[in-house]
Amino acid sequence: MYKYDEIDQTLVDERVAQYRDQTRRYLAGELSEDEFRPLRLQNGLYIQRQAPMLRIAVPYGMLSSKQLRKLGDIAGKYDKGYGHFSTRQNLQLNWPKLEDVPEILAELATVEMHAIQTSGNCIRNITTDQFAGVAPDEIIDPRVMAEIMRQWSTFHPEFALLPRKFKIAVSGTRDDRAVVQMHDIGMEFYKDSNNKVAIKVWVGGGLGRTPILGTVIREHLEWQHALTYCEAIIRVYNLHGRRDNAYKARIKILVKALGIEEFKRQVEEEWSHLKDAPNTIPEGELERVSKHFEAMPYETLSAHDAGFDAAIASNPAFAAWVKRSVHAHKVTGYRAVTLSLKPHGTAPGDATTEQMHVVADLADQYSFGELRVSHEQNLILADIKLSDLFAVWEKARANGLATPNIGLLTDIICCPGGDFCSLANAKSIPIATAIQMQFDNLDYLHDIGDIELNISGCMNACGHHHIGHIGILGVDKDGSEWYQVSIGGSQGNDASLGSVIGPSFSADEMPAVVQKLIDVYIQERTPEERFIDTVRRLGIAPFKAHVYADKSVVKPEVTA
Template identity: 65%
Template sequence: MYRYNEVDARIVGERVAQFRDQTRRFLAGELSEEEFRPLRLMNGLYIQRHAPMLRVAIPYGHFSSHQMRKLAHIARTYDKGYAHFTTRQNVQFNWPALENVPDILAELADVEMHAIQTSGNCVRNTTTDAFAGVAADELLDPRPWCEIIRQWSTLHPEFAYLPRKFKIAVSGSLEDRAATWVHDIGLQVVRNADGEVGFRVLVGGGLGRTPVIGEQVREFLPGEHLLTYLDAVLRVYNRFGRRDNKYKARIKILVKAMTVEGFAAKVEDEWQHLKDGAATLRAQDIAHFASFFTAPAYEVLPPHPVELTAAMDAQPAFVRWLERNTRAHRQPGYRAVVLSLKKTGVPPGDITAEQMDAVAGMAERFGFGEIRAAHEQNLILPDVREQDLFALWTLAREWGFATPNIGLLTDMICCPGGDFCGLANAKSIPVAEAIQRRFDDLDYLHDLGEIDCNLSGCINACGHHHIGHIGILGVDKNGEEWYQITLGGSQGNLASLGKVIGPSFAQADIPEVFEKILGVYIARRQAGERFIETVRRIGLVPFKESVYAQHH
């Protein structure tokens, strides 16, 4: 893991002191609401429906058991005893008192954490594959590159006031698990014919009001030119992006307006002034950042240890969990384990302070004290010995982390929605819970197979509904909450946007609508065909006919 140096610590410490003074002045009436707003947003503080919300950065979703314990302490001391993991691999506290926020930021600084650039029109938290560094299909560990981007983008004076927020994702594996196609910039690690490492650069993806799949602007960018090229992209955006209309301010709108060829030409033009300049990465720079992400002290272990095979023979439920909630590891004798935050009745991504402490303990007992936050709102223990999997499963069950539903219908991505968010048109958490309760039969879920269900409470699409195989969007109809259904979205290598199937539904009807959609899939699927494959093959009409036949 990356560790702060003296400069990092000083910058974060100074920011805490600065914000403490700004908060004091605001509470004393010396700063107006309007003057304080940009200052609080620079420190990740939003004013939500009921209370302030503090968003804490977890760079590329990577943190330690020590940091997790601090988050638990903050939840217990300054909040209502829980926190929420987001689709940006960050963590949010929903109920801090404004006067306590400087103290919270000071506590975070003690463990090398902060809330800088988790809000505002700047480069937000760079995200990556939650299995980075351990995935069996990895070409190259993307985390050193994420750290390079993080250091370049944090407090970058030129990009502090972009036309709109800006999100970058990096993928280093054969399968894109970082949703690079729907980010402002998506970087995919590739090797060219000479074996040199570089990036395929995608620009202009995004969800929200106008969902767009990104476009390739460069097939191969040599690694040493990463920052100068990113500078060029952001300069073009900063110069030509719209500032007159926030709904048309994202880079995706600019790329569409200029055409991808026109945009790429402008970037190449700008890059000529920057290429080989001061921000060019030398081999020793890359090596320096890579040195923070060395493999832990793995043991040489035999595959399929007796502890594992014996437990598999004795416990069918354990076998099901192994299949769904663990992943192949590049090191023989180890697995990566997903701790599900999708237990029925719990808002997706929510976790109590006690559970956070428990996860920290598991990370130390069964790994090397490392934890990952996935954009699917689950947590990952990246390095678990196969011989320890049964003991971990037993403990995870006690703490509510062992629901064997990863990748299945009830492993939903869901924003906080109208229960918390001032922007939401509709509640999302009760809808997620209604679906989880209706489809609580694990045998049925496993028979349905992989289905990504994503739910957003408004058009801003924090729940990534556009790229769910089944997407749900909360809409306002004359002051009432209704829900639109989309089908056919997906993330990964074949990223696609879902299409709306027809008029929206009342909240109470959603579970029944799902029954009908899934009924069509079961009736029409071919052997071994996943839900998304059936949708792509037969189209939306059979689903529409079934859903709306008796509905109207």
């Protein structure tokens, strides 16, 4: 993974010193709340419902064991002994003291980490596939370009105050696992007919109050122009994006208002002045950054391991975990492993200090000292030998990290919601835990099969509810918390937005509502169908009819 050079380290160290002085001046009364607010936001510090929240950057989801160990130490020293991994592949601390944040940032800087551009109207953390570099279906490793774009976008003066936050995702696989279509800019890397690296560029995607899937603005872009083309897009957005209404300020609204053809015309015109500018990426720069992502020192291994095969045959619990949590690897004899941060009864995405230390130890012992964060809020060890899987499982299981529910109903994506977030209309975590307890039978979960359930506490959609096979949105009705349900959303190559099934529900009704949706699926599915396939075949009508069959659950419509 990328290691800081002297310039990187100097920038981060100087930002720590700057923010330390800004905090001192604020606490001394030399800066007003209005003056301090933009300064703390530039360093990832929000004031939430219960306490400050610090969002720490995890660029494109990559962590070293040393970095994760430091995050665990910080969570234990400055917080309540845990952190929350978000859908942007970052880590959030929910309980730091404002006066401790400069010390936290200083500790982060010792392991090449920071909180820069994790908030505010700027280019946020660039995300990608959690299996980048090891996925068998990978065409191009997108981490190199993600790192180049990180360096380009960090402290970019022209894009420090955009109309709204700006999110970019990159992908280099046949099956999109980075959800490029739901980002302000999505970039798909592929090999063209001349076997040259090229990019399909999507623009104008986003969830939130007005969910829109992106549109292809350019089918073929030479990789050298990735930065200049993005710059052209963002310049057009910066020029025309609305600043008078935060709800209509995202680039998706501008693209929709202008139409994709007019928006593209303006981007191409802007790009004509940038195409061969200094931000065109030279071969030398690509080679420099690529050296940080060279293949790990893999051993030459057999495709089979007798010990692994014996453990599968003799241990049903291990076999169930392998089925859901172990993934194919492009190198023979290796596998990628997803460690579930979704044990039943726990807030999805949370990891304790002790668990972070355990994962760091596992990474050191079995996975070349590296790990990843997924936007599904789990942790990944990308390079595990077949012969080591049983030992990894045993240690993960002993520390609550081996729930075999990856890709199943209880592998819930969930924002912090009203328990923490000051923007939330309703709590998310209690709904997630109640659904987990409703579906606490692993055999039943495996029978249901692949299904994605996403929960957001408000229309900002940090839980990506719009693209969940089942999506749950917290809404406010006369000061009470209600939950709107949608079905039919999906990520991936065939991404889609869910449709609301009808009036909203109380918190107490939610486990039964999800159960009724599953009942229809089990009754109507064909042997090969997933939940999303059945929804697409039948539409929402039979699901809606069953959910609302008991008239006592029908509530007035809630306008979100």
